[in-house]
């Protein structure tokens with residue numbers, strides 16, 4: 001039973017609970033988000049020690065430790081994942097994975113399905129988030145400067161080489177920022193340039209909209225279910241940089257259609273927006 005609005009983290013409200021047990025949405029939201037941040041900070045510090053002891057330094061192998069820890073977070077918040085299509089991750093060699101990005105809570109969805117040998121592209125500002133920055137660094141995350149296309153391009157072209165050499169998958173959030181509107185922002189093209197440069201497939205992943213249980217604007221944060229669908233890989237062999245716009249548009253429309261379907265959004269809404 002979903003936690004009613006205004007209950008403590010992770011504890012579904014009991015119908016008979018009086019006013020004493022109920023919190024205002026704002027207080028509930030602040031407590032739950034604050035608890036998430038503290039959980040991330042504390043677990044990052046502990047995981048960093050484990051990563052250094054087990055793997056010695058920055059390596060994608062640390063993602064297994066991070067994944068194991070973050071997968072437990074959903075229980076604290078009453079979140080459930082319903083996953084389909086994991087077999088689509090089983091591609092020979094590296095691939096570019098692209099997914100929608102709604103909130104800092106996405107880290108739970110990311111780790112719920114993260115395949116082995118997969119790192120993410122993240123904004124360089126993440127490095128300065130204390131122990132969270134440290135664990136993200138140790139996990140092998142690729143940092144880009146979103147404000148400088150040229151430097152970001154250079155980083156991404158390096159990634160195109162190393163990912164093939166090291167057989168690593170790269171997870172990119174092509175919207176380039178969080179977006180909790182229930183729709184998709186226009187896609188940045190870097191992920192698709194990367195896939196074509198490396199001649200590796202693109203695997204779209206779609207998370208259903210969080211709006212039914214999470215909305216920072218209305219201070220909504222209760223328990224809920226998130227549907228996740230891993231879509232079939234899109235081959236890029238033989239494509240050239242001239243095909244980037246088409247590939248980007250194709251991924252965008254497939255993912256948007258899936259997002260609406262998973263979120264139970266009426267199809268006619270697609271035409272009105």
Ligand SMILES: CCCCCCCC/C=C\CCCCCCCC(=O)SCCNC(=O)CCNC(=O)[C@H](O)C(C)(C)COP(=O)(O)OP(=O)(O)OC[C@H]1O[C@@H](n2cnc3c(N)ncnc32)[C@H](O)[C@@H]1OP(=O)(O)O
Nearest residue numbers: 040043044047069120122123149152176188189190191193
């Ligand atoms: C143990 C407890 C732990 C608890 C804590 C949890 C820890 C979890 C651990 C670990 C997981 C961590 C996960 C972190 C995740 C963070 C996610 C974020 O930070 S999201 C923000 C950063 N991501 C992006 O920004 C997307 C990628 N961005 C791009 O790819 C962009 O394209 C970018 C930055 C490369 C350029 O962006 P532009 O804003 O300039 O826009 P554009 O339209 O894409 O590009 C402009 C022109 O440049 C060309 N271009 C872009 N990339 C190119 C390239 N590589 N080569 C050639 N041309 C390129 C394009 O074709 C376009 O040109 P024409 O319009 O077509 O003429």
Ligand SMILES: CCCCCCCCCCCCCCCC(=O)OC[C@@H](O)COP(=O)(O)O
Nearest residue numbers: 037040041103104107128129130132176177178
């Ligand atoms: C010492 C300083 C400590 C600062 C407080 C740290 C709070 C930890 C919060 C846990 C965050 C877990 C990682 C979240 C990754 C993420 O989702 O970052 C957002 C970016 O994708 C997009 O940023 P934006 O462009 O702002 O939407």
